[in-house]
Amino acid sequence: MTSLTPLEFFIQQAINAISIGSIYALMAIGLAMVFGILRLINFAHGDLIMVGSYAALFLTIAGVPFWIAASGGIVASGLTGLLMERLAYRPIRGAQDVAMLLTSFAVTIFLENMGILLFNPSSRPFSAPNFLNSAFTFGALRVNSVDVIAIVVAGILLVLLTFFITRTELGTSMRAVSQDLLASRLMGININRVFVTAFGIGSLLAGVVGILWSARVGKIDPLMGFYPVLKAFVASVIGGLGSMPGAVLGGYILGILEILLQGILPASLTPFRDGFVFGILIVLLLFRPNGLLGSTEKEKF
Amino acid sequence: MQNNEKRPISTLVTGLILIAIFVGLLVFINFGTSSYMQRIVIGLCISIILVVSLNLSSGFTGVFSLGHIGFMAIGAYTAAILTLPLSLKGAYLPDLPAWLETTQLPFLPATLIGGVLAMLVALLLGASIMRLTGPYVGVATLGFLVIVNVILTNWDSMTRGARTFSGVPPYTNIWWSGVWTIVTIYVIWRLAKSSYGRQMMAIRDNFIAAQSLGINVLRMRLLAFCVSAFFTAVAGSLWAHFIQSFSPKAFLFVETFSIITMLIAGGMGSISGSVIGAVGITILSEVLRNAERGISLGFISIPPVYGASQILMAVIFILLIIFRPEGIMGKRELDFSHLIPFTFKRAKRKEVASQ
Numbered sequence: 328m329t330s331l332t333p334l335e336f337f338i339q340q341a342i343n344a345i346s347i348g349s350i351y352a353l354m355a356i357g358l359a360m361v362f363g364i365l366r367l368i369n370f371a372h373g374d375l376i377m378v379g380s381y382a383a384l385f386l387t388i389a390g391v392p393f394w395i396a397a398s399g400g401i402v403a404s405g406l407t408g409l410l411m412e413r414l415a416y417r418p419i420r421g422a423q424d425v426a427m428l429l430t431s432f433a434v435t436i437f438l439e440n441m442g443i444l445l446f447n448p449s450s451r452p453f454s455a456p457n458f459l460n461s462a463f464t465f466g467a468l469r470v471n472s473v474d475v476i477a478i479v480v481a482g483i484l485l486v487l488l489t490f491f492i493t494r495t496e497l498g499t500s501m502r503a504v505s506q507d508l509l510a511s512r513l514m515g516i517n518i519n520r521v522f523v524t525a526f527g528i529g530s531l532l533a534g535v536v537g538i539l540w541s542a543r544v545g546k547i548d549p550l551m552g553f554y555p556v557l558k559a560f561v562a563s564v565i566g567g568l569g570s571m572p573g574a575v576l577g578g579y580i581l582g583i584l585e586i587l588l589q590g591i592l593p594a595s596l597t598p599f600r601d602g603f604v605f606g607i608l609i610v611l612l613l614f615r616p617n618g619l620l621g622s623t624e625k626e627k628f
Numbered sequence: 629m630q631n632n633e634k635r636p637i638s639t640l641v642t643g644l645i646l647i648a649i650f651v652g653l654l655v656f657i658n659f660g661t662s663s664y665m666q667r668i669v670i671g672l673c674i675s676i677i678l679v680v681s682l683n684l685s686s687g688f689t690g691v692f693s694l695g696h697i698g699f700m701a702i703g704a705y706t707a708a709i710l711t712l713p714l715s716l717k718g719a720y721l722p723d724l725p726a727w728l729e730t731t732q733l734p735f736l737p738a739t740l741i742g743g744v745l746a747m748l749v750a751l752l753l754g755a756s757i758m759r760l761t762g763p764y765v766g767v768a769t770l771g772f773l774v775i776v777n778v779i780l781t782n783w784d785s786m787t788r789g790a791r792t793f794s795g796v797p798p799y800t801n802i803w804w805s806g807v808w809t810i811v812t813i814y815v816i817w818r819l820a821k822s823s824y825g826r827q828m829m830a831i832r833d834n835f836i837a838a839q840s841l842g843i844n845v846l847r848m849r850l851l852a853f854c855v856s857a858f859f860t861a862v863a864g865s866l867w868a869h870f871i872q873s874f875s876p877k878a879f880l881f882v883e884t885f886s887i888i889t890m891l892i893a894g895g896m897g898s899i900s901g902s903v904i905g906a907v908g909i910t911i912l913s914e915v916l917r918n919a920e921r922g923i924s925l926g927f928i929s930i931p932p933v934y935g936a937s938q939i940l941m942a943v944i945f946i947l948l949i950i951f952r953p954e955g956i957m958g959k960r961e962l963d964f965s966h967l968i969p970f971t972f973k974r975a976k977r978k979e980v981a982s983q
Contacts, residue, residue, distance in 0.1 A: 362763075366763075368763050368766070368767075415946050418950040419949055419950055419953070422949070422953055423953075424762045424763055425686075425692045425762075425766070426892075426949050426953050428692075428763065428766055429888055429892060429945070429949065430945075430946055430949050432881075432885055432888070433885070433889075433942040433943075433945040433946050433949075434942070434946070436882075436885055436938055436939075436941070436942040437939055437942035437943065437946075440935045440936075440938040440939045440942070441939060443935050444935045444936070444939070553881075557770075557774065560767060560770075561767075561771070564764065564767050568763060568764070598778070598781070598782040599778055599779065599782055601774060601778050602774070602775040602778035602779060605771035605772070605774050605775050606771075606775060608767075608768070608771050609753075609756060609757060609768050609771055609772070610756075612756075612757070612760055612764060612767075612768055613756050613757075613759070616759060616760050616761070616764060617764075
């Protein structure tokens with residue numbers, strides 16, 4: 328491999344950072360949407376990635392073309408998310424934050440063990456088609472196509488989502504509910520519809536992330552959703568839980584931070600990278616207890 | 629405050645009765661049952677310590693920690709490194725600092741050092757995150773758990789990294805775990821019933837009111853968090869000397885979830901509830917684990933389904949939150965005083981006299 332000039336190295340790392348940041352951002356939006364209207368931190372969001380990836384994998388094995396298999400996977404994630412809302416979260420709506428958080432913990436344990444039971448705990452190769460697996464080279468610069476596709480897909484989805492949230496009636500009611508649930512209810516907003524929409528969109532996004540993530544990593548296993556959701560979690564906290572622009576911002580910041588740490592930490596410390604990320608998160612929370620774009624309402628202290 | 633006069637006596641009586649029952653049980657289990665049963669009881673004692681101490685910080689001050697298992701890991705590894713026989717140390721952990729390489733401590737000091745270390749970490753961590761609220765505390769403590777895990781997995785010279793840490797001497801027995809259980813419950817009970825405990829509950833129930841009464845919220849939360857971390861680390865040490873070989877993976881989310889399930893099942897904010905939750909869930913998971921290997925009901929037989937017990941536990945947990953979110957005990961405590969007419973009468977008389 329020929330060595331890179333500093334500029335090329337920078338571009339390479341920047342693309343890396345933005346691509347991983349896009350994936351985190353897509354995940355974090357799903358979390359933020361649900362948190363915004365329900366005050367629920369949905370841990371099980373990561374397992375939707377797993378469900379989507381397995382569905383896509385099995386469809387591919389069954390001989391379905393990749394486009395359809397991927398869409399099938401995304402739909403499977405969406406349906407699982409809706410089911411989750413109906414069976415586990417709707418009955419406890421309005422419970423304490425902690426109770427809801429723990430319920431999502433339980434849903435995670437449930438889904439992961441179901442995955443182990445049904446799909447076998449060992450990992451399987453996820454064979455993405457060529458266009459997701461190739462790399463462009465410009466001189467010494469090498470850019471994976473999946474990175475580019477992740478950036479583009481995330482860009483398109485973010486634009487669509489912004490349009491949906493700001494311009495449609497459902498999107499507006501969603502924002503209303505996240506501001507004040509009771510008042511929106513009194514204004515005649517059908518909050519069940521809003522909840523279902525939020526879960527639906529969030530879960531579909533998780534499905535998209537599942538396909539991108541699996542194509543990037545190349546293999547899938549029942550516990551694969553864990554690290555992505557943890558990262559998305561960090562991203563949405565950085566941005567301010569419940570704030571959707573915050574989630575996107577947090578996702579990109581986290582992606583850049585990770586690649587940056589990878590680059591500047593001495594080799595002996597790189598295994599500790601995730602530790603540093605969480606350390607930075609805790610320090611950030613000290614100074615901005617509600618995240619970067621979170622509401623500045625002074626709740627405590 | 630109508631029970632004010634009765635409470636000290638009833639608490640004492642209830643406590644003494646429970647300790648007597650508990651010691652009797654330990655004697656019976658130690659001499660009268662199989663080693664399988666003894667192992668379950670030791671595991672149960674460790675769970676009780678974990679749940680009761682989690683309850684102090686989560687149930688009494690309302691700061692919900694998802695990272696307590698991190699303290700358990702600190703206690704387990706610290707104590708295990710200190711008690712590891714010198715003959716094994718050279719082979720297992722050749723890169724230890726010289727003073728550690730030549731140190732071997734008995735069980736009790738090693739456990740205490742583990743506890744104090746966890747307490748110091750809790751002090752540092754707590755001083756920063758105790759200002760946060762609700763879900764943010766959960767996230768930050770979860771971050772702490774991940775940090776602990778990353779350090780344990782990568783600090784090869786101290787922890788053998790991701791490899792199994794084995795050769796820990798089997799010091800933990802019925803007596804050690806039993807005595808530590810009683811000490812934990814006693815200390816936390818006294819703390820919860822002291823004026824500190826009242827302040828903690830005041831913070832939990834109404835933050836702003838508590839603050840305006842002049843309660844130092846940060847200090848109370850820190851106190852609860854540190855004491856809780858100490859006992860959690862003690863449980864970690866007991867566990868390490870019980871299971872004897874373990875790796876950092878043991879201290880992650882499955883363990884976290886099982887402790888939280890016990891806490892919720894028993895009732896957050898009730899110490900006796902924590903004990904009941906730990907006992908109930910331990911029995912339940914033992915039954916489920918046996919059932920997992922396959923059941924034969926005469927004409928119908930269920931094939932073994934591994935992992936089913938975890939799935940069932942998760943379902944039970946969700947049903948619990950839906951139908952009985954306050955747990956078995958809620959915030960109440962067990963009270964046996966009405967079983968003893970004498971103390972009851974005496975309390976009554978006093979109450980009348982004081983009026």
